[in-house]
Amino acid sequence: MNAINETPTIALVANTAWSLYNFRLGLIKALQKAGWQVLAIAPADEYADILAGYGCHFEHISLDNYGSSPVKDLKSLFEFIKIYRQYKIDFIFHYTIKPNIYGSLAAAYLNIPSIAVVTGLGQLFTHLSWKTYLARALYAIAFRKAHQVWFLNESDASIFSQLGIVSESKINYLPSEGVNTRHFQQYAYGLLTNGSFKFLLAARLIAEKGVRDFVEAARLVRKKGYQAEFQLLGFLEPDNPSGITHQEIRQWEAEGAIRYLGTTKDVRPYLEKADCLVLPTYYREGVPRILMEGASMQMPLIATDNVGCRQVIEDGVNGFLCRRKDPESLARCMENMMMLSFEERARFGLLGRRRVYTLYHENIIINKYLRALNFYFHASKTSPKPSVPATY
Numbered sequence: 578m579n580a581i582n583e584t585p586t587i588a589l590v591a592n593t594a595w596s597l598y599n600f601r602l603g604l605i606k607a608l609q610k611a612g613w614q615v616l617a618i619a620p621a622d623e624y625a626d627i628l629a630g631y632g633c634h635f636e637h638i639s640l641d642n643y644g645s646s647p648v649k650d651l652k653s654l655f656e657f658i659k660i661y662r663q664y665k666i667d668f669i670f671h672y673t674i675k676p677n678i679y680g681s682l683a684a685a686y687l688n689i690p691s692i693a694v695v696t697g698l699g700q701l702f703t704h705l706s707w708k709t710y711l712a713r714a715l716y717a718i719a720f721r722k723a724h725q726v727w728f729l730n731e732s733d734a735s736i737f738s739q740l741g742i743v744s745e746s747k748i749n750y751l752p753s754e755g756v757n758t759r760h761f762q763q764y765a766y767g768l769l770t771n772g773s774f775k776f777l778l779a780a781r782l783i784a785e786k787g788v789r790d791f792v793e794a795a796r797l798v799r800k801k802g803y804q805a806e807f808q809l810l811g812f813l814e815p816d817n818p819s820g821i822t823h824q825e826i827r828q829w830e831a832e833g834a835i836r837y838l839g840t841t842k843d844v845r846p847y848l849e850k851a852d853c854l855v856l857p858t859y860y861r862e863g864v865p866r867i868l869m870e871g872a873s874m875q876m877p878l879i880a881t882d883n884v885g886c887r888q889v890i891e892d893g894v895n896g897f898l899c900r901r902k903d904p905e906s907l908a909r910c911m912e913n914m915m916m917l918s919f920e921e922r923a924r925f926g927l928l929g930r931r932r933v934y935t936l937y938h939e940n941i942i943i944n945k946y947l948r949a950l951n952f953y954f955h956a957s958k959t960s961p962k963p964s965v966p967a968t969y
Contacts, residue, residue: 584614587950588666590657590680592642592673594624594635600754600866605633607943616664618676636660640675650679657683668950671723672696674712678719685722690953693723694751697863697885698733717742724953727751729863732884749949753864753888755942758934761873763926764849774803774915776879777851779810779844779867780858782821787857787881789821793904794857795834798911805915810838810847848874852922853914856880857899857907864888864937872933875926877917879910889937895929 587608591597597605597617605615609632617628621637629635638656641649657680661669669691671680677693684691720726720743727749728734734750737743776795780786788809795807814820829835838847844867848854854871856878862885871878872889878896880886890896897913900906914922 585612585667586614586616586664588616588618588661588664588669590618590638590669590671590676592619592640592675594619594622594628596672598624598628602631603755603757603939604943604946605631607947611947613667616666618660618680634664636664642675650675654679654683658686661687661689668692668953670694670946674716678712678715681719681723685719690724691722692725692727692949693720694727694729695733695737695863696729696754698736698861713740713742720747723747725749725949729753730884730888733861733863751945752941753869753937754866755939756866756869756873756933756937757939758873758930761845761848761870763873763875763930772804772806774805774853775808775851776805776853776855776911777808777810777847778855778857779847780856782809782811782813782826783817784819784821785859787859787902787907790857790902790904790907791855792829792834794907794911797904797908799834801912803912803915805911807835808838808847808851809835810841810844812840844870845874848876851876853877853879853911855907855911856886857901858883858886859901860885862886869933869937872926872929875923875930877914877922877925878929879907879914889929889932891928891932895925895932 589597589601589605594617597619605617608615615633616636617633618636618638620640621635625635625637638653638660640653653675661683666689669680669684669689671677671691671693673696677695681691681693716737726737726743726747728737729751731750734748738745738748778788778791780788782788791807791809798805809826813823813826826837830837841847848871854867854876856865856868858865858881860883862883864885865880868878868880868886868889872895878890880890880896880898881901882892882898883901886898890898892898897910899910
């Protein structure tokens, strides 16, 4: 018998240990404080041990995150069943496409209540192909079995509902993944920056995040004689078919288009030293975490006029929205940002932090989870369970 079987257990399941740490550490701590043992399930990476250091029990699962092999996916389904059988799990939250599909099916097979959290639709719903239709069919089967399906914005929920993937009775909303506004604290905007104006793109370095558009916009801005530096921060994904390559990075640096900052476990020092945060994403984002982090630190923002980004940026109020897949539009937004006075950009940052604190503070999100657990176990009259506080 596993040690965690003695304690009521919530499982959080995602496609990387990094995402569980980066997006849900506050939730993990809150669940533990409420008396739950947290079981983290994901493909192991360097963050698996870090999660264990926070008191999580970590279980590795093999997922082919970028592939569509039926054999590999079926193997993942059986692995989910094996792991879920191994532990006495009381409730499961699934994140990202394959855990949402195969994890939800495994949970239903073993009669474990679960909620699927759709954190964004990604490229499957922006590039229609046979994979899109297969994913829709699999989603529809899996979501019939989930207790609820949470979306980060109404647009994504509307698409799933109109396509018949999920019934409206199961739809609920999570305002975002949330941000710890104490950790991402405001700072004296502009006092830590000097020299040329610094634009920072911090994201997974894949095409869908608009990395190549950022580079092309940088070229356009520099051709006009502006003194600006264009920084890239994030990890490369060599196994991702749309990943930016080492060769591209080297070429862009050699021509002076961008400066690559590598990777980091703490983005705050990089945000503090930049003048503007940029995210020209193609994705149907849920609510981009990096934009919330930047806004929480009172940074002016530029992002795509796209689902998710519009939740954080009010155009002309705390940042600018550019057209999707349009480097010229992005370059114009960059020029407009540099033409603002210091005071105007500082006001953008102040209003951005106020927006994040009001709508996307981490405690708002944590309370959503705690209320859902409280409601479920009260309605099912399942006991004993930890006493879940009404607010965190």
